[in-house]
Amino acid sequence: MDVNLLINAIIAGLLLGGFYAAVTAGISIYAAVTAGISIAFGMLDIVNIAHPAFIIIGSYIAYIVNTKLGIDPIVVSIVALPAFYALGALVYQVYYLSFEKRGQESLRGLAFFFGLLFVTEVCLLLVFGVDYRSVDAPYIGSSLILAGFEFPYRLLVPFLVSMAMFLGLQLFLSRSFIGRAVMAVSQDPLALRLMAIDPTRIKRIAFGISIATASLAGAFLIIIQPVIPSVGRDYIGRIFAICVLGGLGSLPGTLIAALLLGVIESLTSTYYGPSWAPAVSFGILLLTLAVRPSGLLGR
Amino acid sequence: MNAPLLQVDQLSKRFGGFVALDTVDLAVAEGERVGLIGPNGSGKSTLVNCICGTLHNEAGSVTFAGEKLDGMIAHERTHRGLARSFQLPRPFMSMSVAENIRVPLVYTVNARHGAQHLSHAELDDRCHELLALVALEGKARNSPRDLTQVEMRKLELARAMAADPKLLIADEAMAGLSHSEVEDIVALLIRLNERGITIIMIEHIMRAVMKFSQRLAVLVSGRKIADGKPDDVIKDDEVVGAYLGT
Amino acid sequence: MRTPLFILLEVVFGAALYLLFRKYGNDYVFFAGYTVLQYVVLATAWNILGGYCGYVNFGSAGFFAIGAYSSVFLYTVGQSLDDLFSEHTAGLLHHIFPIPVPILIVIGGVMAGLVGLGTGYLTLRLRGVFFAIATLALAVVLETLVVNWQFVGGSRGAYVIPPAKVPVFGPYIQYLFVLMIILTIIALTIARLIERSRLGMGFATIRDDEMAAEACGVPTLRLKLIATVVSGALMGMAGAPFPFYIGYVDPGSAFNLSYAVNSIAMPMIGGTTSWVGPLIGAILLGTLQQVATVTISSVANLLIVGLLLIGFVIVAPKGIVGLWEDWINKWRAKP
Numbered sequence: 001m002d003v004n005l006l007i008n009a010i011i012a013g014l015l016l017g018g019f020y021a022a023v024t025a026g027i028s029i030y031a032a033v034t035a036g037i038s039i040a041f042g043m044l045d046i047v048n049i050a051h052p053a054f055i056i057i058g059s060y061i062a063y064i065v066n067t068k069l070g071i072d073p074i075v076v077s078i079v080a081l082p083a084f085y086a087l088g089a090l091v092y093q094v095y096y097l098s099f100e101k102r103g104q105e106s107l108r109g110l111a112f113f114f115g116l117l118f119v120t121e122v123c124l125l126l127v128f129g130v131d132y133r134s135v136d137a138p139y140i141g142s143s144l145i146l147a148g149f150e151f152p153y154r155l156l157v158p159f160l161v162s163m164a165m166f167l168g169l170q171l172f173l174s175r176s177f178i179g180r181a182v183m184a185v186s187q188d189p190l191a192l193r194l195m196a197i198d199p200t201r202i203k204r205i206a207f208g209i210s211i212a213t214a215s216l217a218g219a220f221l222i223i224i225q226p227v228i229p230s231v232g233r234d235y236i237g238r239i240f241a242i243c244v245l246g247g248l249g250s251l252p253g254t255l256i257a258a259l260l261l262g263v264i265e266s267l268t269s270t271y272y273g274p275s276w277a278p279a280v281s282f283g284i285l286l287l288t289l290a291v292r293p294s295g296l297l298g299r
Numbered sequence: 300m301n302a303p304l305l306q307v308d309q310l311s312k313r314f315g316g317f318v319a320l321d322t323v324d325l326a327v328a329e330g331e332r333v334g335l336i337g338p339n340g341s342g343k344s345t346l347v348n349c350i351c352g353t354l355h356n357e358a359g360s361v362t363f364a365g366e367k368l369d370g371m372i373a374h375e376r377t378h379r380g381l382a383r384s385f386q387l388p389r390p391f392m393s394m395s396v397a398e399n400i401r402v403p404l405v406y407t408v409n410a411r412h413g414a415q416h417l418s419h420a421e422l423d424d425r426c427h428e429l430l431a432l433v434a435l436e437g438k439a440r441n442s443p444r445d446l447t448q449v450e451m452r453k454l455e456l457a458r459a460m461a462a463d464p465k466l467l468i469a470d471e472a473m474a475g476l477s478h479s480e481v482e483d484i485v486a487l488l489i490r491l492n493e494r495g496i497t498i499i500m501i502e503h504i505m506r507a508v509m510k511f512s513q514r515l516a517v518l519v520s521g522r523k524i525a526d527g528k529p530d531d532v533i534k535d536d537e538v539v540g541a542y543l544g545t
Numbered sequence: 546m547r548t549p550l551f552i553l554l555e556v557v558f559g560a561a562l563y564l565l566f567r568k569y570g571n572d573y574v575f576f577a578g579y580t581v582l583q584y585v586v587l588a589t590a591w592n593i594l595g596g597y598c599g600y601v602n603f604g605s606a607g608f609f610a611i612g613a614y615s616s617v618f619l620y621t622v623g624q625s626l627d628d629l630f631s632e633h634t635a636g637l638l639h640h641i642f643p644i645p646v647p648i649l650i651v652i653g654g655v656m657a658g659l660v661g662l663g664t665g666y667l668t669l670r671l672r673g674v675f676f677a678i679a680t681l682a683l684a685v686v687l688e689t690l691v692v693n694w695q696f697v698g699g700s701r702g703a704y705v706i707p708p709a710k711v712p713v714f715g716p717y718i719q720y721l722f723v724l725m726i727i728l729t730i731i732a733l734t735i736a737r738l739i740e741r742s743r744l745g746m747g748f749a750t751i752r753d754d755e756m757a758a759e760a761c762g763v764p765t766l767r768l769k770l771i772a773t774v775v776s777g778a779l780m781g782m783a784g785a786p787f788p789f790y791i792g793y794v795d796p797g798s799a800f801n802l803s804y805a806v807n808s809i810a811m812p813m814i815g816g817t818t819s820w821v822g823p824l825i826g827a828i829l830l831g832t833l834q835q836v837a838t839v840t841i842s843s844v845a846n847l848l849i850v851g852l853l854l855i856g857f858v859i860v861a862p863k864g865i866v867g868l869w870e871d872w873i874n875k876w877r878a879k880p
Contacts, residue, residue: 049603049681098859107752108858110601110677111813115858118806119851125844233802237682244675275693275700282686289675290667353756372766373759383760391753393818394746402750405743407762462762 008150009270010263015151017262018159019220020242021166021255050091050113052232052239053120054084054211058218059133059227060124066135073135074161077219081212088211091116092204100200117232124229132226140223158220165216169209170251182206234278238265241285302365304329304497305350305466310359312345312521319345321521322359327466327499332492334512334529335501338541342521343501344386347470351383352376364465377407382464386471388455390443396454397439400426403462411463425461433457433487449480456487466497473504481507509533517541552734559726567719575718579790581831582725583783587804588811588823589732590779593739594772595809596817599752600673604664604680605808607687608777610799611660612653612784617697617794619644619652620705646724650785657781658774665773670766688800702795705788721786732779736820739775748772780808803847807831810854816866825865 061080062073099109139153173179181202221227242261246253261284269277307325311318320342327333337343348354350361352373361368368376382403390399404425409416417425430436433453438446446454452472459467469488473481485507492498502508508515508529515529519541525532532538546554566574587605594600602608623642626635644652664683668676692700707717714720739745747768750758758765788794807830815826830850837846861868 049678094859102862106673107595107599107601107817108813108862110674111809112855112858114601114603114806114809115851115855118802119848119855121802122844122848122851126848230802234685236678237685240678240682244678273693276689279686279689282682285679285682286664286667289679351760353759372764373756374762374764377760377762385757385760389754389757391750391757393749393753398746402746402758402763403761406747406764410762458761 004149005270006267009266011149011151012155012270013263013266014259015155015159015262016224016266017259018162019155019217019224020238020262021162021258048113048207048210049110049236050116050120051210051214052235053117054087054214055218055221055235056124056227056229056232057120058084058215059222059231060128060218061215062219062222063133063135063227066137070136072137073219073223074137074157074216077215080215084215085208085212088208089204091211092207096200096204121229121232128229130228130230132228133222134226135222137223154223158223161216162220165213166251166255169213173251178205182209237278237281237285241281241288244285245288303327304331304364305499306362307346307350308360308362310346310349310356310361312342312349312354312356318521320349320356323518323521323523325516325523325526327497329465329497330492330495331497332489332511332513333499334508334515335499335518336503336505336508336515337518341518343518344470345521346518347383347468347501350468351381374406377403377462377464378410380463380465381468382459382462382466383468384452384455384459384470384472386474388443388451390446390451390454390458392443394443395440396435396443396446397426397430399443399454399458400429400461403458407462429457429461432460432490449476449483452476452484453487456484456491460491460496464496466499467491468499468501470501471503472500473502473507485511505533548734548738551737552730555730555733559730563719563723563726566722572716572718575716575722576790577835579718579722579725580835581828582722582729583787584807584811584831585729585824585827586725586732586783587780587808588815588827589729589736589820590776590783591808592812592817592820592823593736593779594769594776596812596822597739597745597748597752598769598772600669600769600772601677601809602680602773602776603677603805603809604682604684605780606800606802606804607680607684608657608661608780609784609787609804610684610687610691610796611657612650612781613787613794613799614691614697615653615656615781616646616649616785616788617703617705619649620788621697621703646721646786646789650724650728650782653785654778654782657784658778661773661777662770665770669769669773684800684805688796691796691799698795700796702793702798703788704793706792707789717789721790724786725783728782731782733820733824735775735779736823740820744768744771803850806847806850806854807834810850810857812864813854814857814864816864818863819866822864822866829865 058077058080062076065071065076066073095109095112099112137157139157142153144151144153144156173182182205221231238261242254242257245261246255246257261281264284265277265280268280303326305325305327307323310320310323310325312320323342323346325335325346335343335346345354349356350363350368352368352371352375355370363376363379363381366379368379368381390396391402394402401422404417404422408425426439427436430439433456435450435453435457438450443451443454456467456469456472459469472488473484476484481504488498488500488511500508500511502511512529514527515525515532516523517525517532517535517538519537524537524541525535562578566578570578587609590608591602591605594602620643622629623644626638626642629635630638660683664679665676668679691697697703709717711717711720714723739748747758747763747765750761750763751765751768755765784799787799791798807827811826811830812823813826814830815824816822830853834846834850837843837849857864863870
């Protein structure tokens with residue numbers, strides 16, 4: 001076996017894993033809250049399956065601004081963060097008023113998010129067609145060569161920014177008041193009741209943050225690979241495989257799971273061809289559900 | 300003395316780092332009326348959930364009518380004669396009151412009878428009888444949404460009774476009810492006991508517990524700190540301390 | 546109404562539809578009618594698990610494609626018997642192949658049912674959302690498998706050439722149409738039987754409150770598995786004749802997202818608590834899409850379906866059947 005090929009594949013996988021971590025972080029945050037709240041009230045266990053749709057919207061926004069004004073896609077996505085936060089809060093408000101407040105069973109909530117995912121894809125399809133779209137940035141196309149190994153900037157830059165975002169989120173959740181309230185909700189539902197924190201507000205904030213991460217993830221996605229409207233669906237398997245493997249709602253678990261999936265996928269495409277890559281995530285998902293449904297770092 | 304109907308042996312349950320139950324023992328003899336009290340978060344509901352199979356205990360064992368239940372799925376425990384009511388009533392909202400009662404009749408009583416299961420007419424009779432027991436005959440066709448708090452609790456108990464249990468665990472069946480409503484439910488539970496059903500009552504309302512219980516067990520922070528005659532238990536220093544917070 | 550009478554009515558109605566189409570319609574009407582009936586089967590199948598038990602299946606396209614591709618596989622085997630087997634075996638197999646479509650429907654149903662059983666067994670013990678996620682991913686991965694499976698055409702797709710005419714029915718599409726009518730009758734009858742049996746009562750307890758259902762002695766896992774298998778098998782059965790209908794199957798058409806979306810949207814819009822809802826939803830949305838595909842683009846009509854789905858789950862959670870019942874109740878309440 002060619003060792004260099006193997007190591008390059010692993011490097012690419014780790015870098016890809018960093019991106020997956022960024023993609024998945026959004027879901028994890030919200031999952032942390034819903035998991036906690038569903039224990040507290042035995043209520044809904046909705047995970048936002050429309051998350052990939054918001055990522056794709058992020059990609060296309062980065063694409064439009066990048067091609068029209070030539071601004072770096074990551075800068076675009078950072079500028080767009082507040083807008084995505086607001087969008088997330090709005091979607092949650094609609095969801096809350098239509099489903100949670102009425103005490104509807106989770107069936108309709110899931111159908112609602114599925115509808116959002118689908119409508120977004122169709123709208124993008126109508127506007128942009130089925131052509132692959134990509135962005136321009138000075139670092140796309142070249143590689144950093146370190147000790148004889150190749151680090152493509154197209155993967156390296158999103159990786160580094162992802163890690164920064166991940167660290168930022170972890171700090172925010174563990175240090176800031178609101179962040180701690182979010183985590184407290186998930187870890188100690190009793191404390192929530194005792195402190196009389198409004199769970200709706202916490203959920204709205206968490207959902208807003210979760211959608212805000214999609215802005216960044218969308219920019220990373222279009223830097224890493226050209227994007228078409230249906231790409232969101234391809235990511236669903238990956239995103240949830242990582243969430244489940246990482247243990248729904250655990251950020252460190254998510255990071256490890258994402259890196260792991262990135263490496264396995266990269267090895268699969270290197271040795272068996274890229275068309276097999278989507279099958280990897282589902283294999284992992286099913287294996288995890290069968291063997292260890294609480295996830296890698298679960299109890 | 301005969302072997303107890305329910306024997307909980309060194310039962311432990313953790314949630315992550317939090318120890319919800321710590322080596323709890325509890326034995327309940329057939330026909331007995333046992334009260335189980337303890338402050339909020341002391342592990343009462345966790346104990347019920349472990350006995351009924353909603354949660355699975357890590358250590359220790361639950362033996363019911365001579366059979367070890369550990370690892371057994373909840374519905375099979377129901378089939379063996381263990382019934383419970385939920386702390387917050389959980390009726391099937393899409394069904395009528397009578398249909399709610401029918402579910403355990405069809406899925407537990409009939410499952411037990413095997414080939415000679417109840418005919419439609421017999422099912423209707425049983426339904427009617429159970430509703431009469433809790434004075435809900437008039438509401439048989441109503442949706443559970445139309446019921447008052449106390450009626451909801453009665454439906455919850457009647458549904459548990461429909462499974463024809465040997466042991467009934469009533470989990471805070473009276474929280475939030477008025478004085479006379481509490482009396483009503485206590486009288487109902489005693490009536491059920493007189494029909495030969497062993498009952499564990501989990502309750503905060505001391506008046507009800509003292510009136511009902513022949514024996515009283517106290518759970519504090521996942522440990523059983525007292526178990527005995529109700530009058531003795533409430534005078535126990537540790538129990539008084541736990542309740543008054545000294 | 547008793548079940549035999551119900552089946553009789555279905556048969557009379559189906560026969561009337563066929564004769565009417567035959568007398569006044571052309572081939573296009575049969576093609577369009579086939580598609581609408583296929584949606585009736587898919588929507589009814591989805592509703593057995595989704596509407597009755599409350600477990601969402603996003604992978605209808607996957608189950609449908611299992612049926613379609615098991616037909617493609619057996620058709621391709623039938624075409625290349627002499628290359629695949631020794632002369633003697635091939636000679637024997639020529640008696641069996643080509644396998645008639647009704648038997649392919651049964652095989653497609655069995656395959657899809659087995660996949661449903663496997664997925665369900667792994668995920669249904671957990672919270673409902675895991676099952677939904679698994680079905681979402683299932684379709685993507687089955688598609689990956691098919692794309693990489695050259696024997697059934699891989700990403701290029703495969704041609705399935707049906708005979709032009711069939712005895713008795715004449716044009717092949719009329720034969721397929723009659724098969725789809727029979728499948729529709731089977732699906733609706735099963736759904737209605739479940740609804741009125743103790744199984745249906747058990748399903749409803751799972752939808753309402755799974756923990757309370759367990760406490761009442763309902764074997765929830767077993768019932769959920771039954772629902773998944775029945776629902777998946779019906780979807781596979783709906784997919785099995787598809788290659789013969791369309792003539793050329795590629796992963797894009799067999800795994801088309803519109804199956805997943807429609808099989809959720811149709812029951813949600815029609816109403817999920819009885820067999821009538823998916824039927825109404827499928828006829829309305831199916832016909833609407835047949836008209837809209839001709840007049841506007843097919844992408845735009847998917848957008849309409851998506852928006853209707855979102856609109857209905859927010860505004861009219863009980864669907865058209867629910868709106869109708871509310872209206873009747875209001876009308877009756879008036880003095």
